[in-house]
Amino acid sequence: MKYDPSFFFNVQTIEQGKMIVLNGPTEEELKLRWSLETFHTISTLKKLSLPENPLILDYGCGIGRLSKEMIEQMNATVVGIDISPSMLQLSFEYVMHDKFIPTGHRALQKIIENGLKFDLVVAVWVLQHARNPIDDILLIKSCLRENGLFYCVNCTERGLPTDIGFVDDKNNIEKLLDLNFEPMNKTILPKTVPMGDGLTNIL
Numbered sequence: 001m002k003y004d005p006s007f008f009f010n011v012q013t014i015e016q017g018k019m020i021v022l023n024g025p026t027e028e029e030l031k032l033r034w035s036l037e038t039f040h041t042i043s044t045l046k047k048l049s050l051p052e053n054p055l056i057l058d059y060g061c062g063i064g065r066l067s068k069e070m071i072e073q074m075n076a077t078v079v080g081i082d083i084s085p086s087m088l089q090l091s092f093e094y095v096m097h098d099k100f101i102p103t104g105h106r107a108l109q110k111i112i113e114n115g116l117k118f119d120l121v122v123a124v125w126v127l128q129h130a131r132n133p134i135d136d137i138l139l140i141k142s143c144l145r146e147n148g149l150f151y152c153v154n155c156t157e158r159g160l161p162t163d164i165g166f167v168d169d170k171n172n173i174e175k176l177l178d179l180n181f182e183p184m185n186k187t188i189l190p191k192t193v194p195m196g197d198g199l200t201n202i203l
């Protein structure tokens with residue numbers, strides 16, 4: 001078995017990207033998930049104590065579903081990063097805003113080394129897929145300004161993308177988060193958001 005994110009996260013169109021990001025079994029179900037889950041996430045983020053024009057890192061932004069709404073509804077400036085070059089390319093097209101900067105890990109690392117810090121990092125349905133989630137968690141921690149917040153949603157099971165499909169390697173993301181952050185709030189997604197067992201951590 002080999003870690004291979006390209007099979008799942010290499011997409012050609014925005015429609016394909018949407019299907020991967022929220023994984024609806026049918027088009028109707030996808031539309032419903034898209035509107036309910038996005039609404040739930042943005043409503044939760046709006047209640048956080050953030051500056052008027054926050055600088056947000058959308059970690060694993062996919063096609064920019066949340067970046068777009070955070071810019072439009074929270075007056076945010078957003079840096080979106082993703083391991084998939086095709087997702088990043090589509091995010092530019094989907095968000096299409098001069099307050100959105102899609103980029104990769106290496107550029108992010110460089111701008112952090114040069115002192116940029118974020119008011120909020122959002123990682124929704126991402127860490128469950130990360131090969132070495134502790135590396136992502138430490139990177140996210142290093143991006144936050146003092147008293148910055150981290151909003152994280154994950155499946156309770158791991159979904160490591162490999163050449164034989166998604167694999168649960170039993171790496172416990174919740175435990176890694178608890179070891180590295182002070183939890184503010186931990187909840188299961190409400191039943192009205194039909195996305196399975198999403199564990200939400202605000203840290």
Ligand SMILES: C[S@@+](CC[C@H](N)C(=O)[O-])C[C@H]1O[C@@H](n2cnc3c(N)ncnc32)[C@H](O)[C@@H]1O
Nearest residue numbers: 009021060061062065082083084124125129130
């Ligand atoms: C299920 S999608 C979620 C996208 C977006 N967060 C959303 O909720 O609309 C997961 C995304 O995480 C990206 N990803 C997976 N592992 C990653 C990692 N270690 N660092 C950054 N992005 C990653 C994938 O390429 C994919 O675009």
